Amino acid sequence: EAGVTQFPSHSVIEKGQTVTLRCDPISGHDNLYWYRRVMGKEIKFLLHFVKESKQDESGMPNNRFLAERTGGTYSTLKVQPAELEDSGVYFCASSFRNRAILDGYTFGSGTRLTVV
Amino acid sequence: GESVGLHLPTLSVQEGDNSIINCAYSNSASDYFIWYKQESGKGPQFIIDIRSNMDKRQGQRVTVLLNKTVKHLSLQIAATQPGDSAVYFCAENTPGGYNKLIFGAGTRLAVHP
Numbered sequence: 001e002a003g004v005t006q007f008p009s010h011s012v013i014e015k016g017q018t019v020t021l022r023c024d025p026i027s028g029h030d031n032l033y034w035y036r037r038v039m040g041k042e043i044k045f046l047l048h049f050v051k052e053s054k055q056d057e058s059g060m061p062n063n064r065f066l067a068e069r070t071g072g073t074y075s076t077l078k079v080q081p082a083e084l085e086d087s088g089v090y091f092c093a094s095s096f097r098n099r100a101i102l103d104g105y106t107f108g109s110g111t112r113l114t115v116v
Numbered sequence: 117g118e119s120v121g122l123h124l125p126t127l128s129v130q131e132g133d134n135s136i137i138n139c140a141y142s143n144s145a146s147d148y149f150i151w152y153k154q155e156s157g158k159g160p161q162f163i164i165d166i167r168s169n170m171d172k173r174q175g176q177r178v179t180v181l182l183n184k185t186v187k188h189l190s191l192q193i194a195a196t197q198p199g200d201s202a203v204y205f206c207a208e209n210t211p212g213g214y215n216k217l218i219f220g221a222g223t224r225l226a227v228h229p
Contacts, residue, residue: 004159031215033215033216035217035219040124041221042205042219042220042221042222043160043205043207043219043222044219045216045217045218048214048215048216055214056214056216058216059216091159091160093159095215105160105162105215105217107152107159107160107161108159109157109158109159110158110159
């Protein structure tokens with residue numbers, strides 16, 4: 001079974017530019033989550049999709065971040081315009097719908113974003 | 117790979133010793149807890165979980181202890197191996213929080229031969 005796949009693995013952009021991160025969850029997983037880890041700090045929740053709907057976006061830091069999951073398959077997270085404090089590792093995770101938390105998540109390897 | 121941070125607490129152990137990693141969780145209403153292992157360049161990997169109606173759970177070489185009175189979790193790794201070197205995170209889930217996980221700050225485990 002293919003795992004959660006994230007693209008790109010690394011991205012270096014200049015402040016003010018736009019970056020789009022992509023996550024392909026495990027096939028059949030309705031739940032898709034975005035988290036990020038700013039350097040040296042804890043992993044923080046950003047948002048949660050159930051299929052194409054946003055279930056919880058309480059962790060999105062501001063309106064420069066836009067997440068979509070059209071069709072309920074892969075998801076994108078766009079940062080526009082990027083700021084220096086957006087640097088960190090962005091993780092995506094997915095899980096089955098009805099056994100979500102008790103099954104645990106499957107995490108992708110993350111996208112390391114560096115804003116210079 | 118990702119820099120795991122200069123500010124993380126670090127536990128250094130000798131190969132073959134037992135390791136104990138501690139975590140203080142934030143919400144007394146949390147009823148489900150998970151330990152994750154993160155190696156450089158990889159995502160968090162599930163190790164073991166425990167529900168709040170238990171105070172101990174054992175896996176292969178790992179044991180999780182839960183003390184709800186003081187909101188404390190620990191992960192014990194027996195006979196630590198070089199491959200156990202990583203950053204370890206605890207995470208909690210609260211009823212009504214859907215499937216959101218709240219992660220602790222992480223501890224780096226360094227295993228020396």
